[in-house]
Amino acid sequence: MTRLQDSGHFAIIEPPAEAAQDVVYRWLKQHVLTLPRHEATFVTEAEVCRATGTSRTPVREALLRLESDGLLRIVPKKGAYVAAITEADVESVMQARGLVEDWCVRRAALLGESLAAELDRLVSRQAELEQSPVTFIECDREFHRTIVRSAGNPILADFYxxxxxxxxxxxxxxxxxxxxxxxxxxxxxxxxxEAIRSGDPERAAGSIAVHLTNTLLAMRMPIAAGWVRSAADSRGSRF
Structure with missing residues (x-):
C-alpha cells in the first residue's frame, strides 16, 4: 500500500490486482510442467477458462507466452499441443548444457568469493523449497543461470x-x-x-560435470510410484 501526500492530505492508493493473464500464466505453466513426461496432450482455451474462471482473452495471452517459452505449440482450431519428451530430447539438451556450463563455470571460477556468496544464498533458498517441486526447479534454474551469466557472454546466456x-x-x-x-x-x-570459491577452474568444471551426469541419470530413471499423487497435489485441480 502506498501513501501519497497532496496539499496536506494523505491519499491511500491500493496496489493494482494481479493481471488475469499473469494468474492464468502461472496456473497453466505449473499444469504443463507437471504433466506426465512421456505423454502428449492438447489443452484448449475452453478447458483453461473453466479451470481458472477467466475469459478467453487472458487465456489466449497466457498460451502465447507459454508458446514463447517453448513449453507448448498452438495449433489453429485445435488448441495448444504439449509434446511428449523423448529420451533423445533429454540426451540432446543435457549434452548442450554440458558444453555451455563447462565453458561458463571455468570463467565464473575466476570471480571466486563474489560469485560464491550469491550462489550460497540461492542454495539456502532452494533448501527451503523441498515441498514445492515447481519452485525448487525454478530456483535450480536461477542457480545455474547465475553461473552462466557471470561468464559474460550474452549470446551463450540467451542460448542457455x-x-x-x-x-x-x-x-x-x-x-x-x-x-x-x-x-x-x-x-x-x-x-x-565451494569449487568456485576456491578459484580453481578445473575443480569448478569437474563439479559441474558430476552434477550434470547425475542429473541425466536421474532423468533416465522411472518415475517414483508416488509421483502422480504428489504432482497433482503440487498443482491443484486438473481439467
Missing part, C-alpha cells in the same frame, strides 16, 4: 535460456524419480559453490 525452458518439465520429473534426488542436488550445488 532456451535449453532450460526445454528442461523444465524434464527436471521436475527428475527430482520425483528418487526420494534422495533433492538432497543430492543440494549437496552437488554446494560442491559447485
Amino acid at each position: 535460456e532456451t535449453l532450460r525452458d526445454r528442461q523444465l518439465r524434464m527436471g521436475l520429473h527428475a527430482i520425483a524419480a528418487s526420494e534422495e534426488r533433492i538432497r543430492i542436488v543440494l549437496a552437488e550445488h554446494a560442491a559447485i559453490v
Whole structure:
C-alpha cells in the first residue's frame, strides 16, 4: 500500500490486482510442467477458462507466452499441443548444457568469493523449497543461470535460456524419480559453490560435470510410484 501526500492530505492508493493473464500464466505453466513426461496432450482455451474462471482473452495471452517459452505449440482450431519428451530430447539438451556450463563455470571460477556468496544464498533458498517441486526447479534454474551469466557472454546466456525452458518439465520429473534426488542436488550445488570459491577452474568444471551426469541419470530413471499423487497435489485441480 502506498501513501501519497497532496496539499496536506494523505491519499491511500491500493496496489493494482494481479493481471488475469499473469494468474492464468502461472496456473497453466505449473499444469504443463507437471504433466506426465512421456505423454502428449492438447489443452484448449475452453478447458483453461473453466479451470481458472477467466475469459478467453487472458487465456489466449497466457498460451502465447507459454508458446514463447517453448513449453507448448498452438495449433489453429485445435488448441495448444504439449509434446511428449523423448529420451533423445533429454540426451540432446543435457549434452548442450554440458558444453555451455563447462565453458561458463571455468570463467565464473575466476570471480571466486563474489560469485560464491550469491550462489550460497540461492542454495539456502532452494533448501527451503523441498515441498514445492515447481519452485525448487525454478530456483535450480536461477542457480545455474547465475553461473552462466557471470561468464559474460550474452549470446551463450540467451542460448542457455532456451535449453532450460526445454528442461523444465524434464527436471521436475527428475527430482520425483528418487526420494534422495533433492538432497543430492543440494549437496552437488554446494560442491559447485565451494569449487568456485576456491578459484580453481578445473575443480569448478569437474563439479559441474558430476552434477550434470547425475542429473541425466536421474532423468533416465522411472518415475517414483508416488509421483502422480504428489504432482497433482503440487498443482491443484486438473481439467
